[in-house]
Amino acid sequence: MAAQLAQQKAKYAELIVRAGLNLQPGQRLQIAGSAIAGVDPHLAPFVRLIAAAAYRAGALLVDVIWDDPRLLPIRLREAAPETLGQHSDWPIAARQEFLDKGGAFLGILAGDPDLLSGIDPKLVSAVVNPLLEAVRPVTARIEANAANWCVASAPIPSWAAKVFPSLPPAKREGRLWEVILQLCRADQPDPVALWLSLGKDLASRAAHLNARQYSSLTFKGPGTDLTVGLPPRHVWLGGQNRAKNGVVFLPNIPTEEVYTLPHRSRVDGSVQSTKPLNLFGSTIEGFRLVFRDGKVTEFAARKGEAHLRELIETHEGASRLGEVALVPASSPISKLGIVLWDVLFDENAASHLALGGAYRDSLKGGGEISEEEFAEAGGNASAVHVDFMIGSSEVDVDGVTAQGTLDPIMRKGEWAFNM
Numbered sequence: 001m002a003a004q005l006a007q008q009k010a011k012y013a014e015l016i017v018r019a020g021l022n023l024q025p026g027q028r029l030q031i032a033g034s035a036i037a038g039v040d041p042h043l044a045p046f047v048r049l050i051a052a053a054a055y056r057a058g059a060l061l062v063d064v065i066w067d068d069p070r071l072l073p074i075r076l077r078e079a080a081p082e083t084l085g086q087h088s089d090w091p092i093a094a095r096q097e098f099l100d101k102g103g104a105f106l107g108i109l110a111g112d113p114d115l116l117s118g119i120d121p122k123l124v125s126a127v128v129n130p131l132l133e134a135v136r137p138v139t140a141r142i143e144a145n146a147a148n149w150c151v152a153s154a155p156i157p158s159w160a161a162k163v164f165p166s167l168p169p170a171k172r173e174g175r176l177w178e179v180i181l182q183l184c185r186a187d188q189p190d191p192v193a194l195w196l197s198l199g200k201d202l203a204s205r206a207a208h209l210n211a212r213q214y215s216s217l218t219f220k221g222p223g224t225d226l227t228v229g230l231p232p233r234h235v236w237l238g239g240q241n242r243a244k245n246g247v248v249f250l251p252n253i254p255t256e257e258v259y260t261l262p263h264r265s266r267v268d269g270s271v272q273s274t275k276p277l278n279l280f281g282s283t284i285e286g287f288r289l290v291f292r293d294g295k296v297t298e299f300a301a302r303k304g305e306a307h308l309r310e311l312i313e314t315h316e317g318a319s320r321l322g323e324v325a326l327v328p329a330s331s332p333i334s335k336l337g338i339v340l341w342d343v344l345f346d347e348n349a350a351s352h353l354a355l356g357g358a359y360r361d362s363l364k365g366g367g368e369i370s371e372e373e374f375a376e377a378g379g380n381a382s383a384v385h386v387d388f389m390i391g392s393s394e395v396d397v398d399g400v401t402a403q404g405t406l407d408p409i410m411r412k413g414e415w416a417f418n419m
Helices: 002-021 041-056 071-078 090-100 121-134 136-143 157-163 169-183 191-212 305-314 332-336 371-376
Strands: 028-032 061-064 104-109 149-153 216-221 224-229 258-260 267-272 277-279 282-292 295-303 321-326 352-356 385-389 396-400 406-411
Touching: 002 041, 002 104, 002 149, 002 169, 002 191, 028 041, 028 090, 041 061, 041 104, 071 121, 090 104, 090 136, 121 136, 121 305, 157 169, 169 332, 191 258, 277 305, 277 385, 282 305, 295 305, 321 385
Parallel strands: 028 061, 028 104, 104 149
Antiparallel strands: 216 224, 216 396, 224 267, 258 321, 267 282, 277 282, 282 295, 321 352, 352 385, 396 406
């Protein structure tokens, strides 16, 4: 079993490099945890596998930004509150340098869902908000596909303990590895070819929706009756993206979604979350949002309402939507039947929305216009982008045409049109 797991980890690393990033000979590769965090040192063995796969693919240089996330709660508890806005500029400069030199970017998500449990959300915001604002030039370039990039996940002990608390501690991390490798198809004979095929299927669904150019979408289900307006020239995306350097890549492994941007001022109604949300190491569960003219006007949560309030009221643009994404309820991640407490997996288990900034490539020509023009076209701008799940086997989705007629897109959480 150990030998098989090691073999699949190596295949996963190859999958990330060759299908996710599609790393080109002579390219540099930078590996971090996210746009504002480094890689957890626990993942060093897996990072070495990725580095080896990258050099076999012809990488000029593989560089890693490391970061111990456990230092953050220490800082929040011990540092003087007036110092929490301080941050180093070198990690941001390092990301810019790699992009300037045509390098690729890999983010490895591996968070402890309870890292900041019990800490005042205002203190968390005092650290996170300045970082998010400072890194916006980097995230804007990545989201505009300035280079090929990918986000993947790998387990750490605290995350595995959250997902599998009933297992003996010695077995938790191995079990989470098995689940991740299964969901990423790294347990299959040729996962690279499989993902290229899956990417094309998602792209074809996106093309179908692009041809329809719906005026809005309606979501109806338990606790949800929501209309999401779509701006003219919106673009549905899914599966593969094409970077400015011409490289075709998969930005997320795994991915089961097709997505676009809502109109920032044309979202109305109420929506109920269907899965918990892990926000910067804190948990929000059982929450409901009410929108009027695109803005959250009411909210409530069974757990973590203070963190939800901090998100909505503190961040510029975070009270409006930046993404609407469709995922069938029968996706492999949904079929697993457990919450994985990681946005990359949980967002691919259910249709979802995102509070905060919209991706520029979700609007035709969005990458070539100013932020003011983007807003005038209906795009939302914010330093944050927080996905939350609203889909289930009880949610129906319709597309509203320019003439006001309804086309079924999803019924009971499944696609209502064939490809």
